[in-house]
Amino acid sequence: xxxxxxxxxxxxxxxxxxxxxxxxxxxxxxxxxxxxxxxxxxxxxxxxxxxxxxxxxxxxxxxxxxxxxxxxxxxxxxxxxxxxxxxxxxxxxxxxxxxxxxxxxxxxxxxxxxxxxxxxxxxxxxxxxxxxxxxxxxxxxxxxxxxxxxxxxxxxxxxxxxxxxxxxxx
Amino acid sequence: xxxxxxxxxxxxxxxxxxxxxxxxxxxxxxxxxxxxxxxxxxxxxxxxxxxxxxxxxxxxxxxxxxxxxxxxxxxxxxxxxxxxxxxxxxxxx
Numbered sequence: 001x002x003x004x005x006x007x008x009x010x011x012x013x014x015x016x017x018x019x020x021x022x023x024x025x026x027x028x029x030x031x032x033x034x035x036x037x038x039x040x041x042x043x044x045x046x047x048x049x050x051x052x053x054x055x056x057x058x059x060x061x062x063x064x065x066x067x068x069x070x071x072x073x074x075x076x077x078x079x080x081x082x083x084x085x086x087x088x089x090x091x092x093x094x095x096x097x098x099x100x101x102x103x104x105x106x107x108x109x110x111x112x113x114x115x116x117x118x119x120x121x122x123x124x125x126x127x128x129x130x131x132x133x134x135x136x137x138x139x140x141x142x143x144x145x146x147x148x149x150x151x152x153x154x155x156x157x158x159x160x161x162x163x164x165x166x167x168x169x170x
Numbered sequence: 171x172x173x174x175x176x177x178x179x180x181x182x183x184x185x186x187x188x189x190x191x192x193x194x195x196x197x198x199x200x201x202x203x204x205x206x207x208x209x210x211x212x213x214x215x216x217x218x219x220x221x222x223x224x225x226x227x228x229x230x231x232x233x234x235x236x237x238x239x240x241x242x243x244x245x246x247x248x249x250x251x252x253x254x255x256x257x258x259x260x261x262x263x
Contacts, residue, residue, distance in 0.1 A: 009213075009214070009255055011255055011256060048257075050256040051253075051256050051257060051258055051259040051260075052256060052259055052260065054256050060256065062255075064214075095254065095255055095256065097213075097251060097254060097255055099251075109212065109214055109215075110210070110212070110214065110215040110217075110218070111214050111215070111216075112214075112216040112217060112257065
């Protein structure tokens with residue numbers, strides 16, 4: 001049986017719960033199984049800062065679904081899935097896009113980094129990448145400060161000797 | 171019988187040639203130079219597509235980026251898909 005592979009990127013509201021996300025996945029899977037199709041992959045990308053406000057939301061969560069559909073039911077399954085996103089899940093799904101991909105292509109792909117994956121703590125990020133921040137010079141463990149201390153000691157010693165010599169002279 | 175016409179090198183043609191030469195080296199298309207990059211053109215690969223946008227979020231013209239029209243068309247379609255999904259901005263103030 002010949003199948004066509006599709007890919008669908010779904011943008012949902014940021015307040016989506018785990019139950020709602022699994023419910024969305026199950027309904028897609030059920031719809032596909034009713035026509036002997038299959039859900040190949042279902043990835044959660046995570047939270048993103050959107051490029052512009054969508055339905056008054058600054059943030060959103062992306063899901064990527066990939067599925068195989070038999071050639072006979074191609075048109076009606078896509079139509080029904082679109083209706084599902086637009087009507088039943090209208091409160092959850094903000095945007096969605098659907099496109100067909102070659103079925104022999106590898107499933108790996110490149111995607112932008114989500115907010116969950118980004119390092120939150122600045123100090124920790126700098127430590128991991130061995131970078132100095134703006135407060136580089138203020139840190140106590142810098143070698144520069146050790147050098148200045150040495151100079152100070154020498155100066156103190158020099159002053160003390162001078163004082164001694166002056167006393168002797170008197 | 172076909173009449174043969176000799177192309178006369180007139181003043182106007184010479185000026186045109188000089189103008190073209192004055193622009194220096196012609197820009198190269200990134201996708202014709204290494205065809206592996208063509209598979210990178212995808213609406214999910216936002217970081218790559220950002221190279222073909224201006225600071226304002228407009229699509230960079232092929233006149234400036236040097237991209238051939240075949241790949242410029244592919245790029246434009248994928249950028250517009252990414253815009254609809256709020257991955258890329260329509261405009262940035």
